[in-house]
Amino acid sequence: MRKPDKYTVDGKVVLVTGALTAVGRRLSQELVQLGARVALVDSISDGSGEKFSAHLNTRASSARSPTIYIETDLRSHHDIRMMVEMTVLTFGRLDVLVNNAERHADEILDEEDAQRICDSIDVNLRAPVVATWVFSRYLKQAGLNGVAVNVTAMAGLLPGRGREVYGAAKAGLIHFTEASRGLAPQLRVCALAPYHMDTLAVDSGQQRLLPGQRLGSLLTLSSDQVVRSVLRCIEDPSLSGRTLVIAGESSYKSSYLLARLRMVLIMACSMLVLIVQRVFGRRVAAWVRQASAFAEDAMQNQRIIAVPDETEDVLSDAAADEWSSATEEVRKDSL
Secondary structure: OOOOOOOOOOOOEEEEEOOOOHHHHHHHHHHHHOOOEEEEEEOOOOOHHHHHHHHHHHHOOOOOOOEEEEEOOOOOHHHHHHHHHHHHHHHOOOOEEEEOOOOOOOEOHHHOOHHHHHHHHHHHHHHHHHHHHHHHHHHHHHOOOEEEEEEOOHHHOOOOOOEHHHHHHHHHHHHHHHHHHHHOOOEEEEEEEEOEEOHHHHOOOOOOOOOOOOHHHHHEEOHHHHHHHHHHHHHOHHHOOOEEEEEOOEEEEEOHHHHHHHHHHHHHHHHHHHHHHHHHOHHHHHHHHHHHHHHHHHHHHOOOOEEEOOOOOOOOHHHHHHHHHHHHHHHHHHO
8 A cells, every 4th residue: 555645844834832832932933944835823812922923924934924923812703713714814824734723731620710711621632622623624615635644642631639620631732633534635644742841841852761750751852852843743644634643752643542452441340349348348348459450451552542653763771661550559549
């Protein structure tokens, strides 16, 4: 079977939300260097967006300005439609949508107010869904093919306390990506799920394991690593409907269906432990729990959450141990 041709951004028009974040800035710079024209979208109104756009325009090799800044409130359907229309009006077309904007804070659900919960859902889930919908309608009317990349997070696959709303929104975005596979070839939708990114530490070059640091720092990502993965999502036609999971130096094509089956198995094992404990006592329940842990380890060895991509290196032993520890914590919380 003939492998699909690689999609290139040279000469394309790309809309990037969250363009003034660390990843958004680096991605926009890289896109301009690769020959794309970029609509920089963010909610900041202090003039920094216009300054960043002017900076990219002055450094561009072409005579025409390759970027424009569009201030947008992603909680507004009207603003989302206008950012697409303004991009098409300025550049004549739109080829790629990168839903990079997010709203993330430590959210203890029973301590949150309703407005912050709604804002998190609006920015992290509703905005990229509506933007993709508007983009899809535009492509259909214009008779063009395009790509939409949803930047999600590992929190969408590994739920945890303190990120109930954020994780639920990201999980919804991953599900939306999987369900949008049928929009191809006119609109190819894919997603990216970084494990963790500490831009303040990593972008300054601190990426080695220092005394006293958690092993998780081995999996911490820099802006450049995330940008490379976004570009891969744009360029690789085989990623349609897939979520690219990245941790440290490795990336995986996720199998969301298997991840859901894994969670069902965890819940089933937890229910079995409770039933056995109530009927036979704690000692027998402990044996069942050990058997469940053995089954979980076997699933981890088969990489149920993420299927390794043949083009990338597998996780190092140290990184794999950290990955296993993270999923073990999830399993314990479920028991």
